[in-house]
Amino acid sequence: MDVPQSEELINELVERVAGEVGVIVYTLRPQREFTDEEISQELGIEINEVRRALFSLYELGIAEYRRKRDEETGWMEYYWKINYSKVRDVILRELMRTKKKLEEKLEMEDSAVYYICINGCLKVKYEMAMEMNFACMRCGAPLDYLDSTAAKQKIIEEMDKIEDMISNIRQERNN
Ligand SMILES: [Zn+2]
Numbered sequence: 001m002d003v004p005q006s007e008e009l010i011n012e013l014v015e016r017v018a019g020e021v022g023v024i025v026y027t028l029r030p031q032r033e034f035t036d037e038e039i040s041q042e043l044g045i046e047i048n049e050v051r052r053a054l055f056s057l058y059e060l061g062i063a064e065y066r067r068k069r070d071e072e073t074g075w076m077e078y079y080w081k082i083n084y085s086k087v088r089d090v091i092l093r094e095l096m097r098t099k100k101k102l103e104e105k106l107e108m109e110d111s112a113v114y115y116i117c118i119n120g121c122l123k124v125k126y127e128m129a130m131e132m133n134f135a136c137m138r139c140g141a142p143l144d145y146l147d148s149t150a151a152k153q154k155i156i157e158e159m160d161k162i163e164d165m166i167s168n169i170r171q172e173r174n175n
Pocket of ligand 1: 117118119120121122136137138139140141
């Protein structure tokens with residue numbers, strides 16, 4: 001199975017969290033500290049967009065900043081740094097979080113039997129379906145037993161994939 005490497009994963013993650021501008025700033029790979037103004041001028045991107053992307057990267061744990069008051073203007077200046085060494089830890093954390101969500105989803109599927117309206121109006125637990133006499137309260141159509149085997153299989157496959165990614169990244173980190 002082809003498992004995405006961390007570089008690919010991080011680009012996905014950065015794009016999801018910090019948008020296109022985030023990816024652009026991230027791939028610039030600045031080695032020194034920079035201000036949002038510098039990046040904004042260099043890339044010709046609105047300073048607010050740059051700032052928003054940088055704060056998203058900060059929340060993700062990839063960017064750091066320190067503030068300094070400009071002597072002349074009295075404005076607060078942000079000096080940014082991208083923490084490329086922390087990237088793997090950040091992805092690992094995100095993957096663990098995704099894995100946990102999948103586990104919960106699987107548990108939910110396992111814990112109950114569901115019925116759905118054949119017209120797709122609703123999905124209810126067996127007890128509720130019984131109360132409704134197995135007829136949809138919205139459209140009146142019959143409620144059908146929902147076979148969750150395929151759905152569960154899909155969750156399990158996704159979990160396996162995440163597991164593989166996690167062990168890959170751990171290996172990369174140890175190299
Ligand atoms: Zn219905």
